[in-house]
Amino acid sequence: MLEQFIEERKRAADLRNWIDTYAVNAGQDSETELTRMCEWARAGLREYEPLLSPTRLSTMLRDRELFPAVDPLLERAGEAPPEDSFSSRPGPKNHS
Structure with a gap:
């Protein structure tokens, strides 16, 4: 949608x-085809x-609820994040 809006503005x-x-x-x-x-x-x-x-x-x-005030994709307060979320993945290994 953003790309479409940018193209329309261009x-x-x-x-x-x-x-x-x-x-x-x-x-x-004032009476030429170019004028008209x-x-x-x-x-x-x-x-x-x-429209722009x-x-x-x-x-x-x-209307499309693309950026709601409360993002349903973020973890809810007090609930554990799903197992496949970024926060449960191991971080980079430290090679000391």
Whole structure:
């Protein structure tokens, strides 16, 4: 999910960069295909940007319960860790 979010932000940044680059040329003539394309791209970006907000990401994380306040994978207070946990494995040998 993080990789997808990063890729979406990169795509939005690329689109902003494209608009900034070509809008200068498009602004010289308000009735060109390039002008209309820049307007279309701006409208798409305005609809897309709210999807990239930190608030939306927080909501997605909460809805998918990916990082709960209490991690069920951690040992519970007072309970012995499972036999195959890292804490029950022998540590490195000391070769003195």
